[in-house]
Amino acid sequence: MAHSILGGLLRDRTKQVINRLIAVFGAIAMLFGVAACGNSANTTADGLTKVTFMLSWAPDTNHIGVYVAKNKGYFKQAGLDVDIVAVAQAGAEQAVNNGQADFALSNLTNVGVYATKGAQIKQVMQVQQKPSAIWCSLASNTAITRPKDLDGKTFATFGSSESDAVVRRMIQHDGGKGEFDKVTVGTSTFQTLSSGKADFGGFYATWEGVQADMYGPKLTCFTEPDYGVPGNADTIGIIANDKTISGNPTLVKQFVQAAKKGYEYAYAHPDDAANILVKEAPDANLKPAFVKKSMHTIMDGQYWGDPAKIKDGSFTFGTNDVKGAQQYFDFLAQENAYTDSHDKVVHKAPQAKDLSTDEFLK
Known part of the structure; x- marks a missing residue:
């Protein structure tokens, strides 16, 4: 659902994602990337804090909880006016790192790759709990x-x-x-x-x-x-930069709590959530039947966690899979897949525990 600095499937993702997105949304990505700058410092006439959430590729079911949270008024109830924008050409991770966007969809794998190159970002909520x-x-x-x-x-x-x-x-x-x-x-x-x-x-x-x-x-x-590929490569979730996390934790908690509510609603009401995504992202030209089947595939495969454990409270929706991410990080380091900002191979794996936090989920 990374990237040019990184590589791969979202993992190739930034390149896959950006190439696909540029083909679909073209100049819109550039426009929104610029418009995003500084929004978190502004408020609306209603006293809501303006926040920018950046897609990591074309709208899909990985993003669906954010669209649901906006449609259902969860963000507004949290005091936020959220603008969902297309991915910038440099990638969602770089946009968040530079402050062009307050939040974005990414994954811990991408956070690790960008951190190796000097980015100061963390994952604040993990949606997907197993590889897809x-x-x-x-x-x-x-x-x-x-x-x-x-x-x-x-x-x-x-x-x-x-x-x-x-x-x-x-x-x-x-x-x-x-x-x-x-x-x-x-x-x-x-x-x-x-x-x-x-x-x-x-x-x-x-x-x-x-x-x-x-x-x-x-x-x-x-x-x-x-x-034989260890760990969890597809730790898809929401990221923010370290400056926002330390300087405005209230904002991060407001966003995470509302987005979490949106994803939980989507997990429990897949067909309604699919209709919301189709309505809220008209430029993507998504077919309702296709989005509904995607959501049911996610549910049937328990990609976002075991619904029974979420219901009984033994698993908190959005928890970062630090163990699974670290196993995958260590594998990539062994394969010489990490490079620094000068494209020099880095042999030490990034540490998932330092690149994620669950503090805003409660």
């Missing part, structure tokens, strides 16, 4: 039935060393060498595979996987946990 990345070939390509078959094939990539490490580990875990060619994707991995320019690429089970099931093309897919 899938690595797929077209089902019509009968030469690929398992990760080992990806050896010697061509990977449709967005240029991320992170995704290279993941694919290599999956192939090797399945008994292959982990050697493959690469071709850079423009805006659509589906198109790249269908054109025959590549044999496999990365998707999300909760979005592109649903798209493939409903509209085609049919895919043959493999998941990371099944083939």
Whole structure:
């Protein structure tokens, strides 16, 4: 659902995300990125604090709780006037780091990559609690039935060393060498595979996987946990910069509490939430049936946590998976996937416990 400085599937995400978003929203991203500057210091005539939330790619069900919170008035009840804006060309993480946006959707993996390059950002709420990345070939390509078959094939990539490490580990875990060619994707991995320019690429089970099931093309897919990739790569959540967290904790708590309420509503009322997303993000041209199926895939797979544990209070919705994130960080460090701001390899893994906080969830 990172990025140019990082790489990959949201993990390639910033590049995937930004390329896709630029194709869809183009100049709007630049316009909103500039308009976002300084909004948190302003108030409306009603006394609401203006806040900017930046998308990390085109609107989808990863963002849905924020749209629900705005539509249902949860932000207004918290004293906030939230402007949801398109991703800036430099990426949502950089926009938050520089103060162009107060909050954004990202994940702990991206926070770790940007922190290694000097960014001062933290994840303040984690929505997704388990990996949703899938690595797929077209089902019509009968030469690929398992990760080992990806050896010697061509990977449709967005240029991320992170995704290279993941694919290599999956192939090797399945008994292959982990050697493959690469071709850079423009805006659509589906198109790249269908054109025959590549044999496999990365998707999300909760979005592109649903798209493939409903509209085609049919895919043959493999998941990371099944083939030796440790931890949780897809710790998708909401980020803020350290200055906002330390200087205006009340604002952060107001936003997190309202957004949390929006995501919890979406988890409990998936069809209504899907209709809200379609209504609130008209430029995305989303189909209600598709968004509803995405939400039901999230629910059925318990991607946002076990509903029973959320209901009985044994799990707090939004809790950061520090353990799972750290296992994945350590894996990436072992694979030399981290680089500093000068593109020099960094061998020490970032520390998830220092890059996230649950203090605003209660």
